Amino acid sequence: MAKPTKPPKPEELVKIDYNPPEKPWMEVPVEFKPGTFCYGTRPKYLEEVGLPNPREWSPTDDDWKLPSDWKDTVINGIGERLKKYRSFQLFMDICVRCGACADKCHFFIGSGDPKNMPVLRAELMRSVYRKYFSLGGKLLGNLAGARELTFDVFKEWWYYFYQCTECRRCSVFCPYGIDTAEITMMARELFNLLGCNTDWIAGPVANCYRKGNHLGLEPHTITSNIEFMLDDIEEITGIKIEPTFNRKGAEILFVTPSGDLFGDPGTYTCMGYLMLFHELGLDYTWSTYASEGGNFGFFTSMEMAKRLNYKIYAEAKRLGVKWILGGECGHMWRVVHQYMDTWNGPADFLEEPVSPITGTKFENAKTTKMVHIAEFTADLIRHGKLKLDPSRNDHLKVTYHDSCNTSRGMGILEEPRYILKNVCNHFHEMPEDTIREKTFCCGSGTGLNAGENMELRMRGGFPRANAVKHVRDSHGVNMLANICAIDRATLSALMQYWVPDVEVCGVHELLGNALVMTGEKERETDLRLEPLPGKEEDEDV
Amino acid sequence: MGALLSFFVVIVLVLIALVGVKGAGLYALFGIVIPYAAVTTFILGVILRVIKWSRSPVPFHIPTTCGQEKSLPWIKYNKLESPAGTLGVIGRMALEVLFFRSLFRNLKTELRDGPKLVYGSNKWLWLAGLAFHWSFLIVLIRHLRFFTHPVPAFVNMIDSLDGFLQIGSPHLLMTGVVLLLAVTYLFLRRVFIPQVRYISLPADYLPLFLIIGIATSGILMRYFYKVDIIKVKELTLGLATLNPEVPAGIGVIFYVHLFLISSLFAYFPFSKLMHMGGVFLSPTRNLANNSRMKRHVNPWNYPVKVHTYEEYEEEFRDKMKNAGIPVEKE
Numbered sequence: 092m093a094k095p096t097k098p099p100k101p102e103e104l105v106k107i108d109y110n111p112p113e114k115p116w117m118e119v120p121v122e123f124k125p126g127t128f129c130y131g132t133r134p135k136y137l138e139e140v141g142l143p144n145p146r147e148w149s150p151t152d153d154d155w156k157l158p159s160d161w162k163d164t165v166i167n168g169i170g171e172r173l174k175k176y177r178s179f180q181l182f183m184d185i186c187v188r189c190g191a192c193a194d195k196c197h198f199f200i201g202s203g204d205p206k207n208m209p210v211l212r213a214e215l216m217r218s219v220y221r222k223y224f225s226l227g228g229k230l231l232g233n234l235a236g237a238r239e240l241t242f243d244v245f246k247e248w249w250y251y252f253y254q255c256t257e258c259r260r261c262s263v264f265c266p267y268g269i270d271t272a273e274i275t276m277m278a279r280e281l282f283n284l285l286g287c288n289t290d291w292i293a294g295p296v297a298n299c300y301r302k303g304n305h306l307g308l309e310p311h312t313i314t315s316n317i318e319f320m321l322d323d324i325e326e327i328t329g330i331k332i333e334p335t336f337n338r339k340g341a342e343i344l345f346v347t348p349s350g351d352l353f354g355d356p357g358t359y360t361c362m363g364y365l366m367l368f369h370e371l372g373l374d375y376t377w378s379t380y381a382s383e384g385g386n387f388g389f390f391t392s393m394e395m396a397k398r399l400n401y402k403i404y405a406e407a408k409r410l411g412v413k414w415i416l417g418g419e420c421g422h423m424w425r426v427v428h429q430y431m432d433t434w435n436g437p438a439d440f441l442e443e444p445v446s447p448i449t450g451t452k453f454e455n456a457k458t459t460k461m462v463h464i465a466e467f468t469a470d471l472i473r474h475g476k477l478k479l480d481p482s483r484n485d486h487l488k489v490t491y492h493d494s495c496n497t498s499r500g501m502g503i504l505e506e507p508r509y510i511l512k513n514v515c516n517h518f519h520e521m522p523e524d525t526i527r528e529k530t531f532c533c534g535s536g537t538g539l540n541a542g543e544n545m546e547l548r549m550r551g552g553f554p555r556a557n558a559v560k561h562v563r564d565s566h567g568v569n570m571l572a573n574i575c576a577i578d579r580a581t582l583s584a585l586m587q588y589w590v591p592d593v594e595v596c597g598v599h600e601l602l603g604n605a606l607v608m609t610g611e612k613e614r615e616t617d618l619r620l621e622p623l624p625g626k627e628e629d630e631d632v
Numbered sequence: 633m634g635a636l637l638s639f640f641v642v643i644v645l646v647l648i649a650l651v652g653v654k655g656a657g658l659y660a661l662f663g664i665v666i667p668y669a670a671v672t673t674f675i676l677g678v679i680l681r682v683i684k685w686s687r688s689p690v691p692f693h694i695p696t697t698c699g700q701e702k703s704l705p706w707i708k709y710n711k712l713e714s715p716a717g718t719l720g721v722i723g724r725m726a727l728e729v730l731f732f733r734s735l736f737r738n739l740k741t742e743l744r745d746g747p748k749l750v751y752g753s754n755k756w757l758w759l760a761g762l763a764f765h766w767s768f769l770i771v772l773i774r775h776l777r778f779f780t781h782p783v784p785a786f787v788n789m790i791d792s793l794d795g796f797l798q799i800g801s802p803h804l805l806m807t808g809v810v811l812l813l814a815v816t817y818l819f820l821r822r823v824f825i826p827q828v829r830y831i832s833l834p835a836d837y838l839p840l841f842l843i844i845g846i847a848t849s850g851i852l853m854r855y856f857y858k859v860d861i862i863k864v865k866e867l868t869l870g871l872a873t874l875n876p877e878v879p880a881g882i883g884v885i886f887y888v889h890l891f892l893i894s895s896l897f898a899y900f901p902f903s904k905l906m907h908m909g910g911v912f913l914s915p916t917r918n919l920a921n922n923s924r925m926k927r928h929v930n931p932w933n934y935p936v937k938v939h940t941y942e943e944y945e946e947e948f949r950d951k952m953k954n955a956g957i958p959v960e961k962e
């Protein structure tokens with residue numbers, strides 16, 4: 092495997108040429124530039140979940156060790172998916188190449204590579220579709236924009252469909268709602284028919300399948316990680332919290348991405364949850380079996396996603412809870428909101444979620460029976476159930492990043508903002524065209540948050556970072572809040588590269604800071620154990 | 633390259649009509665047979681295509697949400713951009729189909745020194761697209777007067793509205809001019825915006841040239857080489873009433889016009905022009921954002937291999953017990 096390369100300096104990276112090359116795109120061969128692609132998966136990860144063609148390979152190899160009938164597999168795979176997904180069939184047929192989506196993709200903005208324009212990304216696949224599935228393409232070939240599927244084309248697909256984070260920003264601007272993410276999903280399913288996943292996606296999938304979470308945290312590690320957080324909470328607040336795990340008969344099952352359990356700043360968000368639930372006296376339990384809300388299966392195939400997602404309802408049933416509460420995560424919520432019930436429902440063994448504190452019925456989660464923690468907390472604040480001291484966040488000037496999935500695949504825009512405005516005094520929005528449904532991706536979603544493709548990530552995250560820089564310069568913003576575990580990791584790296592003085596946090600970390608808990612001691616520090624505003628002098632003495 | 637090729641194709645089509653009618657005198661072929669064949673291809677083709685599309689199910693509930701979801705009662709939700717029910721979806725689709733809502737959002741991204749990314753409003757494509765589609769529709773409706781007798785009142789009304797400027801004789805109809813301008817803009821942007829040129833296929837230029845050809849021949853026929861309108865109507869009304877006959881003495885320009893239209897109709901179902909029907913079926917637009925409220929069923933959902941809790945506990949039982957986590961089997 093090639094060694095991870097450091098991305099060039101920001102000054103170098105922004106020298107972006109948006110002019111397409113002279114040669115027509117079909118004649119420009121793909122070039123695997125170091126730092127812009129992920130490693131191919133190790134065989135063991137495929138073996139663990141029973142996916143085909145496990146072998147040692149690397150995308151830079153001349154021979155990918157594909158089975159001899161790989162072409163048929165791909166063509167048949169396309170045919171099957173055209174019949175199963177109207178989105179795929181339709182989006183192959185109706186694009187008019189108006190180009191409205193072209194400069195909407197963060198990867199195009201950050202790289203200038205024309206094949207990162209959503210329309211051209213889709214054409215990579217469409218050209219092959221025409222050749223094998225349309226009359227015009229069969230008869231006229233190249234004249235009709237059709238081309239043969241060759242190994243070079245397959246490699247080109249691989250390179251560019253792992254340069255799409257399925258963020259759906261293009262879909263917002265397309266007059267027909269063509270969602271390139273749908274095409275990327277199909278492409279990735281095809282890669283997985285031939286054992287061509289990336290290592291960074293296949294690893295978490297295998298972990299999650301057997302151990303219950305992407306990070307592969309075993310049950311005792313989960314409890315001990317949480318114990319560390321509890322110690323910190325006790326140090327900060329003087330309060331000892333005792334959460335339960337795998338407890339039958341709890342009212343609520345809490346599921347969050349495992350990123351919250353390991354490594355900061357995710358763990359600070361997790362401390363926020365723990366403190367909130369304790370203060371409420373919530374009858375809830377963690378699960379070590381369903382210990383992952385996220386779903387890297389979603390970046391592999393719909394089937395793999397369903398296999399991983401299965402655990403959530405299964406565990407809710409086994410434990411006999413009434414409903415499920417979900418933590419802060421982006422793609423997890425795309426999956427929960429738009430797929431979970433369809434895959435693994437109906438969840439008729441659960442009850443319609445009702446907040447035990449306010450009595451609010453979450454009618455919007457009537458059938459899926461899973462509530463987003465931002466919905467839950469916003470409702471608490473609205474009903475005056477939380478005592479909050481926003482001045483404890485006065486050292487922070489906060490802005491908010493909408494995750495792609497929660498904004499364009501769910502529409503939860505106001506709840507997190509409502510919470511933020513109640514827990515901190517300094518909140519500033521980024522420019523309008525970079526937030527809400529027009530939000531920019533962190534550049535590392537859909538399993539692209541590996542180490543070896545750092546240049547790609549910094550390019551893809553450039554539009555987001557640039558908007559943060561804008562509010563840092565105009566309002567002195569120093570904290571980028573979000574509701575996504577992947578963001579908490581990826582935006583941290585992104586900020587270090589582009590806007591080094593801005594830190595990243597979850598919304599519930601700031602809530603944890605502001606939450607006045609019954610019986611707490613006077614707080615000296617925030618959840619990061621950094622002195623609170625006005626308490627710095629004590630430190631110095 | 634693609635543009636030249638498509639231009640050439642349209643020129644050939646014009647020549648075919650000229651030679652066929654003027655040279656070979658194939659009036660019935662160009663006046664009756666080809667138009668019927670084209671309309672039949674159009675109707676059957678469109679129906680078959682839509683059937684093909686609707687045969688593919690919508691396994692998952694995937695609207696692209698462009699606004700606040702319906703959640704807590706005190707949070708104002710966006711009924712049009714993130715509709716929770718059918719009414720909202722109809723509204724969203726109407727905005728999309730009638731006013732090109734999504735295209736209206738269009739922005740131009742620019743990288744300036746700093747580095748600073750700026751997003752400017754960019755409504756030209758929206759404006760031209762809207763002008764093009766609406767004027768095309770009105771031109772089509774105006775043409776109903778060639779296929780009806782008596783001409784319905786609304787057609788006459790549109791006709792006189794369209795000529796409200798009362799310039800020239802016959803009165804200049806605005807929509808014809810707007811159509812030609814808009815389609816020319818669409819062509820020019822395809823050629824002059826580097827990214828758009830880069831993605832353009834011959835199939836993107838062909839409809840533009842066809843429509844330019846149709847509009848030009850129509851305008852020439854109306855204002856310059858005036859054809860015998862009474863005879864034209866005899867022919868078109870004959871076509872519409874399935875009683876076709878070809879009156880002698882209609883200028884050849886009419887046949888060119890008709891042949892280009894026939895070509896467009898016949899080409900339609902096999903081309904990207906099917907976006908007209910496709911937009912209605914687009915699952916990112918025509919579904920309500922209510923997937924946690926209302927269960928969506930996937931017709932091909934099938935059982936998958938899973939890792940059960942029992943298997944999990946089997947592997948980790950000791951570790952769980954040591955960590956004080958309850959287990960099913962002691």
Ligand code: SF4
Pocket residue numbers: 185186187188189190191192193209210264265266267268269
């Ligand atoms: S905006 Fe839609 S129709 Fe236009 S080029 Fe992009 S995908 Fe195609």
Ligand code: SF4
Pocket residue numbers: 195196197198208209212254255256257258259260261262270271272275
């Ligand atoms: S889904 Fe996002 S990353 Fe993928 S092509 Fe569209 S804008 Fe680019």
